[in-house]
Amino acid sequence: MTFAYLKSPHGADPIIVEGTFPASPERVFRAFTDPEELVQWFGNKALKTAKVDLKVGGSWTFTFAEKDGERDVLQGQYEEIDPGRILVFTWRHHKETATGKGETSPASEVAIYFTEVADGTRVRLSHSMVESESTRLNICGGWDACFSDLDRILRSHDAAAAIA
Structure with a gap:
């Protein structure tokens, strides 16, 4: 399987994902923190709320x-916030x-820079302290897919704004 955004070895700790997006740092930061925007790109379109x-x-x-019949919830707490520059938070996965x-x-822990x-915003995400290799393997693919969906959303929003 090929990963477009994964920069660390598949399954390594920390997981490093990087990409350049066609928007300002403030705009990309908002995509990571606005609930209405998150449901558009995070979690392979399976995010409900x-x-x-x-x-x-x-x-x-x-x-x-x-x-x-299974329910998945991701949750955490914000540790550092500097809009348009850095976002750091804890991450827990609850499966019922x-x-x-x-x-x-x-x-x-997830740290996003x-x-x-010149062509937008470079995002570097580091997801560290994931204990099991099987979980890291899943998270690698998940973040890579999320970055791909984020890129698609930001490009479609830019195209719509240019037409308007």
């Missing part, structure tokens, strides 16, 4: 559509089965 309390110590929760049994992963470049 996103709740964001964008302040240091504030929490975020992403709930995915139920599939085969159809029988109601739940399991929550240990916390990991936004840098203005």
Whole structure:
């Protein structure tokens, strides 16, 4: 499988994902923090709701559509916020089965750096402290797909704005 944005070896810790997006750092930062925008590109279109309390110590929760009676929730807490420059947060995955049994992963950390470049914004994401290799393998593919969807959304928004 080929990954367009993954820069670290597949399954390595930390997971490094990088891409350049055709928008300002402030615009790309908003895509990572606005609930209405997040549901458009995060989680391979399976994200049902996103709740964001964008302040240091504030929490975020992403709930995915139920599939085969299972429910997936990602959640964490913001540790550092500098709009258009940096976003750091904890990350936990909670999975609940159809029988109601739940399991929550240990916390990991995501740090996202936004840098203005000539053709838009360079985003470097580091997802670290993921304990199991199988989870890292899944997260690698997930972030790569998210970056691809984010690029598509930002390009379509730019095209729509140019026409308007």
